[in-house]
Amino acid sequence: MRILLIEDEPLLGQAVQEHIAADGHAVDRVGRLDQARAALLTVDYGLILLDLHLPDGRGLDLLRDLRRRGDTRAVIILTARDQINDRIEGLNAGADDYLVKPFDLNELSARVAAVSRRYGGNPNPLLCIGQIEIDTATHRVCRNGDQISLTRREWAILELLAHRAEALVSKARIEEALYAFGSEIESNTVEVHVSRLRKKLGREAIETIRGLGYRLGSG
Amino acid sequence: MPSWSLSRRLILVLTGSLTGLWLLATLASTLVVYHEISEVFDSALQETAQRILPLALSELDHPRDDDDDDDDHERERSIGDGLSYREHEEHLVYQIRDRSGRVLLRSHDAQSSPFPIPLSSGFAAADGWRYYTETALDTNQFIQVAERLDSRIKTVTEILSWLIAPLLLLVPLAAGTIFWTVRRSLQTIGAVREAIVSRSGVNLNSIPDTDLPTELRPIVRDVNRLLERLARALENERDFAANSAHELRTPVAAALAQSQRLEVDLIDAPQQARAAQITSILRRLGKLVERLLQLARVDSGIALSREPLDLMPVLTLVIDEFSYAAGNRDRIRFDDRGHKTLTARTDRDAIGIALRNVIENALLYGAKNRPIEIWVDQARSIHVANEATVIETSRLAKLTQRFQRGEDGANGSGLGLAIADTIMQQSGGSLSLHSPAIGRDSGFEVVLHLQ
Numbered sequence: 001m002r003i004l005l006i007e008d009e010p011l012l013g014q015a016v017q018e019h020i021a022a023d024g025h026a027v028d029r030v031g032r033l034d035q036a037r038a039a040l041l042t043v044d045y046g047l048i049l050l051d052l053h054l055p056d057g058r059g060l061d062l063l064r065d066l067r068r069r070g071d072t073r074a075v076i077i078l079t080a081r082d083q084i085n086d087r088i089e090g091l092n093a094g095a096d097d098y099l100v101k102p103f104d105l106n107e108l109s110a111r112v113a114a115v116s117r118r119y120g121g122n123p124n125p126l127l128c129i130g131q132i133e134i135d136t137a138t139h140r141v142c143r144n145g146d147q148i149s150l151t152r153r154e155w156a157i158l159e160l161l162a163h164r165a166e167a168l169v170s171k172a173r174i175e176e177a178l179y180a181f182g183s184e185i186e187s188n189t190v191e192v193h194v195s196r197l198r199k200k201l202g203r204e205a206i207e208t209i210r211g212l213g214y215r216l217g218s219g
Numbered sequence: 220m221p222s223w224s225l226s227r228r229l230i231l232v233l234t235g236s237l238t239g240l241w242l243l244a245t246l247a248s249t250l251v252v253y254h255e256i257s258e259v260f261d262s263a264l265q266e267t268a269q270r271i272l273p274l275a276l277s278e279l280d281h282p283r284d285d286d287d288d289d290d291d292h293e294r295e296r297s298i299g300d301g302l303s304y305r306e307h308e309e310h311l312v313y314q315i316r317d318r319s320g321r322v323l324l325r326s327h328d329a330q331s332s333p334f335p336i337p338l339s340s341g342f343a344a345a346d347g348w349r350y351y352t353e354t355a356l357d358t359n360q361f362i363q364v365a366e367r368l369d370s371r372i373k374t375v376t377e378i379l380s381w382l383i384a385p386l387l388l389l390v391p392l393a394a395g396t397i398f399w400t401v402r403r404s405l406q407t408i409g410a411v412r413e414a415i416v417s418r419s420g421v422n423l424n425s426i427p428d429t430d431l432p433t434e435l436r437p438i439v440r441d442v443n444r445l446l447e448r449l450a451r452a453l454e455n456e457r458d459f460a461a462n463s464a465h466e467l468r469t470p471v472a473a474a475l476a477q478s479q480r481l482e483v484d485l486i487d488a489p490q491q492a493r494a495a496q497i498t499s500i501l502r503r504l505g506k507l508v509e510r511l512l513q514l515a516r517v518d519s520g521i522a523l524s525r526e527p528l529d530l531m532p533v534l535t536l537v538i539d540e541f542s543y544a545a546g547n548r549d550r551i552r553f554d555d556r557g558h559k560t561l562t563a564r565t566d567r568d569a570i571g572i573a574l575r576n577v578i579e580n581a582l583l584y585g586a587k588n589r590p591i592e593i594w595v596d597q598a599r600s601i602h603v604a605n606e607a608t609v610i611e612t613s614r615l616a617k618l619t620q621r622f623q624r625g626e627d628g629a630n631g632s633g634l635g636l637a638i639a640d641t642i643m644q645q646s647g648g649s650l651s652l653h654s655p656a657i658g659r660d661s662g663f664e665v666v667l668h669l670q
Contacts, residue, residue: 009469009470009472009473011473011474011476011477012469012472012473012476012477014477015473015476015477015479015480016476018480019476019479019480019483022483053465080464080465080468080469080472081461081464081465082464082509083461083568083571084533084536084537084567084568084570084571085567085568087536088532088536100468101468101469101471101472102468102471102472102474102475102476102501102502102505102508103472103475104475104479104502105475105476105479105480106479168539209532209535209536209539210531210532210535210555210559210560211529211531211532211535211560212532212535212536
């Protein structure tokens with residue numbers, strides 16, 4: 001997978017770059033937001049490793065810009081800020097994962113692997129979660145081998161959750177994805193759609209992380 | 220020094236001095252009145268003596284016929300003898316005496332023996348009487364007019380009682396007015412005191428100084444300046460702890476990452492073990508830095524700000540954080556026991572730190588491969604229990620002290636439970652440790668009691 005590492009501390013950046021590269025990924029490293037924006041325009045990265053505290057701005061702004069443009073690429077935040085509020089902010093901005101410095105390179109490898117399993121260069125990603133099979137390329141969902149039909153909104157939510165299987169997706173992030181359909185978003189819109197999805201996929205399919213968001217369950 | 224009350228002192232001193240001064244003024248006026256009355260009475264005595272003397276002398280010079288009797292030669296007489304007067308009590312009595320002191324003439328009530336004073340002109344006093352002696356120079360005879368001093372004293376006493384009587388009403392009235400005024404004025408001090416007392420780490424707002432008396436305004440302004448400085452100092456301390464987190468963590472992260480790469484580079488080389496040691500030390504350093512930063516933030520009163528918050532997201536986020544880490548997925552078991560929300564007045568980050576420390580403690584010291592159970596009870600307390608050998612009560616009590624490590628040689632910083640304890644105290648709640656776990660024979664349980 002092609003990975004963009006945005007980290008301004010050279011010694012840390014270098015070690016992370018080497019380690020992830022050793023796992024078989026292609027890693028480009030930049031130390032500034034403007035360089036990152038330029039790189040994102042020219043290369044189709046599968047994953048972004050994002051430091052929040054950069055010399056020319058906040059990493060979260062870049063993440064928000066990406067999500068606003070409908071970019072669903074995986075983003076793992078690498079930060080020295082460990083406060084709950086920072087985490088919730090990162091999650092709401094659309095981060096897939098959040099690692100606090102100092103972290104173990106092997107831990108980072110594991111998280112990158114988890115994300116790459118979901119996205120990882122597979123041209124026809126087929127996700128199996130329990131008895132549910134999701135084909136993100138053909139937009140087909142099967143439960144116990146039976147195909148299930150989903151509305152466009154339900155699919156949008158499932159796709160978002162499937163891209164971040166095992167990771168938390170905030171309610172704000174789902175609402176944002178639903179805005180693309182142009183209709184009004186009521187305070188309970190997300191709950192209504194998730195509830196319908198559960199009826200179709202089974203109660204255990206989607207886990208509610210109270211006050212934070214949802215996660216695709218283990219089925 | 221024993222404490223004293225300003226209002227009590229003001230009321231006592233003001234009422235006391237007012238009463239004292241009033242009494243002094245009354246005493247002074249009494250003395251003046253007595254002096255003036257004495258002058259008037261003396262003047263009356265003198266005038267009477269001077270008026271009676273010629274009458275008495277003429278009476279002695281021209282005795283009436285019925286008095287011209289040898290048998291009665293020695294009989295004392297008085298002016299107007301023979302005339303009929305109604306019997307009456309005499310306030311003034313007199314005697315006419317000759318040079319030898321013999322009484323020649325006297326009023327009805329005057330004593331028959333000579334007055335006990337010498338025959339010299341002027342005023343004199345003896346035995347409760349006031350005397351005035353006048354001399355008829357040509358006849359060598361004297362008149363002595365006497366009056367009881369009682370009557371003067373009675374008059375002065377009467378005046379005095381009229382002066383004092385209103386005081387019996389006025390003093391309590393004045394005391395009441397003073398009491399009311401002092402209490403009312405000091406109510407402002409009470410209000411300011413309440414306002415100062417209500418200030419704490421949570422509330423450092425300045426105290427309004429409008430509508431305050433000029434005596435109090437500078438004090439309140441000084442207190443406000445102090446509060447402002449305190450708020451700024453606390454804010455700086457919190458900012459410092461938060462900012463230094465970034466400054467300290469980044470180099471540690473770089474060193475750890477570099478040393479891990481070195482380990483990989485030195486694979487199969489004899490120096491690899493040394494690189495692994497450095498990595499291990501850096502991991503510990505990383506943990507220690509994190510704990511010390513948490514400690515700094517806790518000491519700057521991070522948990523003092525108490526907004527009502529739903530802590531369920533914090534709890535799920537922290538549990539999620541640990542569950543997600545390798546190896547813990549099946550070890551941490553959370554049961555919300557039907558609680559949809561968990562509202563408490565505290566700080567989100569502070570509770571996050573407390574929970575992280577307690578859970579990490581359970582993971583570090585709990586029996587390996589045994590679950591860590593987390594649940595919320597009816598009283599909305601958070602329980603974190605792990606399997607462990609029973610800890611003695613004396614050791615248990617020490618576990619919330621700083622730099623107290625658990626046994627089993629685990630690599631704890633010795634700060635986790637101390638930090639969690641301080642946070643719970645600052646939040647107005649508490650942290651309790653139980654070993655064996657509540658209702659079990661073994662294990663260790665931490666309960667975070669929320670406010």
